[in-house]
Amino acid sequence: MSQGSTMTAIDFGVIAIMLIFLVRGIWIGFIRQLASLAALILGYLFAGRYYEQISPRLSFLIPSPQISFLVTYALLFIAVFLGVLAIGYVLKKVMSLSLLGWFDRFMGGLFGLVKAGVVVTVLFMVMSGLLADSNPLMTSSLTSPYLFKSSGFLLASVPDRNLQRHLLPREPAIGRPDLAIPAGKPVRIEPAIKTK
Numbered sequence: 001m002s003q004g005s006t007m008t009a010i011d012f013g014v015i016a017i018m019l020i021f022l023v024r025g026i027w028i029g030f031i032r033q034l035a036s037l038a039a040l041i042l043g044y045l046f047a048g049r050y051y052e053q054i055s056p057r058l059s060f061l062i063p064s065p066q067i068s069f070l071v072t073y074a075l076l077f078i079a080v081f082l083g084v085l086a087i088g089y090v091l092k093k094v095m096s097l098s099l100l101g102w103f104d105r106f107m108g109g110l111f112g113l114v115k116a117g118v119v120v121t122v123l124f125m126v127m128s129g130l131l132a133d134s135n136p137l138m139t140s141s142l143t144s145p146y147l148f149k150s151s152g153f154l155l156a157s158v159p160d161r162n163l164q165r166h167l168l169p170r171e172p173a174i175g176r177p178d179l180a181i182p183a184g185k186p187v188r189i190e191p192a193i194k195t196k
Contacts (some may be wrong), residue, residue, distance in 0.1 A: 006140050006142070007142060008136070008137050008140050008141045008142075009137060010124070010127070010137055010138070010141045010143060010144060010147075011141055011142050011143050013120075013123075014120050014143045014147070017116050017119060017120050017123075018113060018116045018117075018120070020116070021112040021113060021115055021116035021119070022109050022112050022113055022116070023112075024112055025108040025109045025110070025111055025112020025113070025115075026105045026106075026108055026109040026112070027105075027108075028108055029092055029095075029101075029104040029105050029107075029108040030104050030105075030106075030107035030108040030110075030111050031088050031091050031092040031095060031104055031108075032088050032089070032092055032108075033108055033111050033112070033115075034088065034111070035084055035085055035087065035088020035089070035091070036085065036088070038084050038088075039080070039081040039082075039083075039084035039085050039088075040081065042080050042081075042084055043076075043077040043078070043080040043081040043084070044077065046076055046077070046080045047072075047073045047074075047076035047077040047080065048073075050076060051069060051072045051073045051076055054072050054076065055068050055069055055072040058071065058072060092104065117150065118154070120147065121147055121150045121151055121154050122154070124144075124147040124148075124150075124151060125151050125154075128148075128151075
């Protein structure tokens, strides 16, 4: 962290997002948040796996194969999505009746913070690609060094090395020790080598 670090718009944005996700996580609870995430994933997987088997059965209603595919995919996705949400609602009620509601809300707050961390990291990666390395928003931010590190952890799950290099945010130049010039030491500029 640089010595001139102060609160910038980036830091206020990070705090705001963290608080929003934390409050929302406590309010909704862990079970409902997990059910929403599971509903999206399972709906996508289930629709992608079984739409070919169900789509021909709608051919007498929808002659167009393209429209039949879209309708079948959407119906399967919505059905699985709502079904998983219903299961999550029932589980939340069971936990509330068993006096475990406080645990559900506590875990919901933690899960909300995790989601907020992912969101702010992705936003930081996008912003870092748009702003210059020496931009005061980046060099003076208190959270910028930590977001740079979290970007590396997030990109570790990306198997393509070239894609990793393109997505990895640029660390602010003022915070990079490898670019620092020792005090009182002149900078040596190597002359260009002329080619014949």
